[in-house]
Amino acid sequence: MQRWVVLGIIVLLVFGSFGFVFARESFQEIKNLQVQTEKCESCSCQDFDIDKALSEVNAKIENLTKVINQKEAELQKLYAELNRTKSVETLEKIVKLEDKVQNLKHDLKAFERQKLSLELVKKYTRKTPYGLQVLYYKLPREDALVKQYIEKVHPVRNDVDLGWFIAYYRQAGELTFDEYIETDMKLREILKDVKSGNATIKDALKLIQQRKEIWDRIYDYLEERDKLQTLKRLKELGKQQTIMKTIGIEPLAYNFGGINEGSSCSSITCYLSYGYKDTLPGVYDINETGTNPPEKVYYQVFSPVAVWVGIYESPTPNMDYYWGEYCTYEFPSTSTDVKKYWDKAVELHPGSQFEDFGSIQVKLFYDGMAYNPKEGSYQESNIIWQFECNKNGCWVTSYHPKLLSPPDVTYRNQEYMLYIYARVLECCSGGDVSSLTCKWANRHCDGCFAPDESKSQNFAVVVRDGWDWIIKFG
Numbered sequence: 001m002q003r004w005v006v007l008g009i010i011v012l013l014v015f016g017s018f019g020f021v022f023a024r025e026s027f028q029e030i031k032n033l034q035v036q037t038e039k040c041e042s043c044s045c046q047d048f049d050i051d052k053a054l055s056e057v058n059a060k061i062e063n064l065t066k067v068i069n070q071k072e073a074e075l076q077k078l079y080a081e082l083n084r085t086k087s088v089e090t091l092e093k094i095v096k097l098e099d100k101v102q103n104l105k106h107d108l109k110a111f112e113r114q115k116l117s118l119e120l121v122k123k124y125t126r127k128t129p130y131g132l133q134v135l136y137y138k139l140p141r142e143d144a145l146v147k148q149y150i151e152k153v154h155p156v157r158n159d160v161d162l163g164w165f166i167a168y169y170r171q172a173g174e175l176t177f178d179e180y181i182e183t184d185m186k187l188r189e190i191l192k193d194v195k196s197g198n199a200t201i202k203d204a205l206k207l208i209q210q211r212k213e214i215w216d217r218i219y220d221y222l223e224e225r226d227k228l229q230t231l232k233r234l235k236e237l238g239k240q241q242t243i244m245k246t247i248g249i250e251p252l253a254y255n256f257g258g259i260n261e262g263s264s265c266s267s268i269t270c271y272l273s274y275g276y277k278d279t280l281p282g283v284y285d286i287n288e289t290g291t292n293p294p295e296k297v298y299y300q301v302f303s304p305v306a307v308w309v310g311i312y313e314s315p316t317p318n319m320d321y322y323w324g325e326y327c328t329y330e331f332p333s334t335s336t337d338v339k340k341y342w343d344k345a346v347e348l349h350p351g352s353q354f355e356d357f358g359s360i361q362v363k364l365f366y367d368g369m370a371y372n373p374k375e376g377s378y379q380e381s382n383i384i385w386q387f388e389c390n391k392n393g394c395w396v397t398s399y400h401p402k403l404l405s406p407p408d409v410t411y412r413n414q415e416y417m418l419y420i421y422a423r424v425l426e427c428c429s430g431g432d433v434s435s436l437t438c439k440w441a442n443r444h445c446d447g448c449f450a451p452d453e454s455k456s457q458n459f460a461v462v463v464r465d466g467w468d469w470i471i472k473f474g
Contacts, residue, residue: 050118050121050122050125050132051122053118054115054118054119054122057111057114057115057118058115060111061108061111061112061115064104064107064108064111065108067104068101068104068105068108071097071100071101071104072101074097075094075097075098075101078090078093078094078097079094082094082201086201088191088194088195088201091191091194091201091204092191094208095187095191095204095208098208098211098212099284102211102212102215105215106422106423109219109222109223110423112223113222113223113226116223116226116227116230117226117230120227120230120231120234121230121234123138124138124139124234124238125234134234134237134238135238136235136238136239139231139234139235139238140231142161142162142235145162145228145231146160146161146162146165149165149228153165153168153320154320155168155322156313156321156322156323157323157324162228162231162232163232164324165224165228166225166228166229166232167322167324167325168319168322169221169222169224169225169228170221170225171310171319171322171325172221172319172322173218173221173222173225173424174421175317175318175319175361176214176217176218176221176319177218177419177421178397179214180211180214180215180218181398181399181419181459181461182397182398182399183207183210183211183214184211184283184284184419185283185398185399185461185463185465186207186465187204187207187208187211188283189463189465190203190204190207191204259306259327259328259329259431259432259445259447259449260430260431260432260447260448261430261431261446261447261448262428262429262430262431262432262433262441262443262446262447262448262449263428263429263430263431263435263448264426264427264428264443265427265428265429265438269427269438270427270438270439270440270455273437273438274427274437274438274439274440274451274453275379275453276453276454276455277372277375277379277453277454278372278374278375278454279374279420279422279423279454279456280297280370280372280374280381280418280420280454280456280458281295281297281372281373281374281418282418282419282420283417283418283419283461295373295417296415296416296417297370297371297372297381297415297416297417297418297458298370298371298413298414298415299368299369299370299371299381299383299411299413299414299415299416300368300369300370300371300378300412300413301368301369301410301411301412301413302366302367302368302369302370302382302383302410302411302414303366303367303368303409303410303411304331304364304365304366304407304408304409304410305329305365305366305367305382305432305449305450306327306328306329306365306432306442306444306447306449306450307327307328307329307330307331307341307362307363307364307365308325308327308362308363308365308442308444308445309325309326309327309328309341309344309345309360309361309362309363310322310324310325310360310361310362311323311324311325311326311345311348311349311354311358311360312358312359312360312361313353313354313357313358314357314358314359315357315358315359315390316359316388316390317359317360317361317388323349323354323358324348324349325444325445326344326345326348326445327444327445327447328344331364331407331408332364332403332406332407332408333406333407333408334405334406334407335402335403335404335405335406335407335470336403336470336471337407338362338387338389338394338403338470338471339389339394339471339473341360341362341389341394342360342389342390342391342394342473345358345360346358355391356391358390358391359388359389359390360388360389360390361386361387361388362386362387362388362389362394363384363385363386364384364385364386364403364407365382365384365442365449365450366382366383366384366385366411366450367380367382367432367449367450367451368380368381368382368383368411369381370383370458372454379453379454380439380451380452380453381452381453381454381458382442382450382451382452382457382458383416383418383458383459383460384450384457384458384459384460385400385401385403385404385407385459385460386400386459387400387402387403387470391473392472392473393469393470393471393472393473394469394470394471395467395468395469395470396467396468396470397467398464398465398466398467399419399461399462399463399464399465400459400460400461400462401416401460401461401462401464402468402470403470416460416461417460417461417462417463418458418459418460418461419458419459419461420454420456420457420458420459421456421457421458421459422454422455422456423454423455423456424455424456424457425440425441425442425443425451425452425455425456425457426440426441426442426443427439427440427441428441428443428448429448430448431447431448431449432447432448432449432450433448433449433451439451440452440453440454440455442457
């Protein structure tokens with residue numbers, strides 16, 4: 001039993017803290033971690049050295065920081081050149097290099113979150129002859145943590161716990177990623193307008209800065225999410241001193257018709273048995289920024305799996321007014337059959353004001369097989385459509401396509417532009433994934449569905465600026 005306590009801490013906390021994009025050169029480091037952990041699973045793990053692991057992570061952080069500093073020095077030279085020449089070609093070089101720097105920062109922030117998890121494990125465990133033991137009495141009390149985060153977040157409801165705050169930070173990151181999609185697409189359109197004389201270099205520079213600020217906010221939300229997840233798992237392991245079911249984000253998850261409950265697996269199980277593929281090509285994966293059209297991804301097949309609904313006490317979804325969530329297998333039967341999701345949210349939310357002033361965001365998850373030219377092969381990949389509703393009707397926001405027609409059937413041989421919300425899925429089994437197989441999948445409402453071999457969410461997008469109604473009510 002003590003052996004499994006150790007594995008639970010190491011596997012669930014240490015290897016479960018990666019997020020967003022890993023550069024190609026980082027893949028070998030992941031494989032090295034796999035080998036180390038595979039060896040660990042053959043013994044009691046009593047020799048696991050947290051200080052050594054922290055040292056290795058710090059080294060990776062230091063190396064990435066050096067590379068980023070070098071790239072940013074190159075950027076400063078390009079910005080100085082742009083200031084002198086006002087050259088559109090130099091502006092395009094800046095955008096391409098900014099994209100590379102941001103991808104490196106994704107890696108850096110992922111390792112920093114891994115470091116945070118290790119530091120928490122070190123702080124709240126002690127080494128024994130059998131491995132690491134959770135010092136449950138030293139962990140912060142949940143009511144104290146909840147009070148601290150209530151003062152920070154000011155939730156719209158009183159009956160909240162750690163699980164609610166984990167869900168809050170998750171949806172905050174997802175909503176902010178929507179903002180990034182809109183800003184990035186506008187930047188790529190502005191680059192074309194600068195070339196034709198219909199926009200200025202200053203307009204493009206403003207959007208470049210906005211993209212950086214958006215990612216900084218996303219990183220903050222991810223750090224809070226991972227910190228709370230680590231503390232929550234330590235508490236569970238400390239109570240039980242064995243690996244049992246690791247609970248996902250289940251508070252306030254109402255089952256509209258019911259979805260199957262999944263079970264968490266150790267992240268290393270997915271690394272070893274399911275795989276860790278490169279992300280599919282996204283809108284930003286183009287050869288000449290602003291000139292070539294984004295590469296479309298070919299889906300051999302995809303089928304409807306589950307629907308997630310986020311509930312907000314604001315006229316349009318706003319992370320600061322997040323109230324709760326529910327999930328269902330009930331897909332729209334037509335491209336306009338969406339009012340039922342709003343009606344269910346009204347039914348679930350107590351009080352009459354929500355119907356007048358609230359809103360929902362809906363995500364339709366599909367599971368399929370897509371061709372990844374980076375890998376030269378097909379891989380299991382999800383694809384997601386989303387829309388929003390309030391009392392007036394349902395709509396799609398900028399760059400999100402309208403629903404498929406019909407949405408509730410299997411599609412074959414389709415191509416889509418994608419935005420990739422990378423490296424955010426969890427390792428789980430059961431639910432809508434085989435109970436005999438652990439996969440990177442979505443864990444909304446404590447389910448396990450819409451897996452993806454690159455550990456990512458893939459959103460279908462179109463080139464369209466502005467909202468578009470799906471249907472207006474009454």
